[in-house]
Amino acid sequence: MNLKKIFFFLLKSIGVTLGVVVIYLLCGYLIPFIEVPAEKTNEPKMIETYILTNGVHTDLVVPIKNDEMDWGKELPFENTISMRSDYAYLSVGWGDKGFYLDTPTWAELKPSTAFKAAFWLGESAMHCTYYFEMKEGEDCKKIMLSKKQYQDLVKFIKNKFDRDKNGKVIFIPTDAVYGINDAFYDAKGKYSFLETCNTWANDGLKAAGQKAALWTPSDLGIFQHYD
16 A cells, blocks of 8 residues: 555545544534423322533432432442431432543543543443432422332432342442542443433433433533423
């Protein structure tokens, strides 16, 4: 292969890559506008849940304990630095393990971590954070669920945790926690540019029969339906 052919091959490769990026960005912007409507139910909606974003990443927030689920038994409080058991809410997010544990700030993001995360090459993890209260705002929206809807949401969340041979969640001991009230656990699935942390949270809303984007890689795609 001569230099001319190599040059045109590189140009073609760059063009294809840029084309894929442009198509992805367009789809990531346009498809989230397509709303999946909430399912109709005659059951009373008495269970308070939330969606929460840090500006990039969406978490699903559930009550620590009610008649349907005791998350304190599923995710021991002892796995947090505080070890306190008097929290009221639990937020759960799914994402790339490398991002969670090796990238405390965007400034410390390594190209290798980003590449692995984008192309199904890394492992995934669940990030679980306990809260005493939730405050509604632009970054936090309340969603009331019926008993059946909450049961479906619980099933969706639990199914994403990886488990040992005894069916227990697998705690990740690490110093990379964000504070004194959070912990990490091994998760199922591979993070990618098609299945992101926000895609997972959006799918959780669908599982609970709530309005959601048809598909979204970003938190904006979710929250625009809850303005």
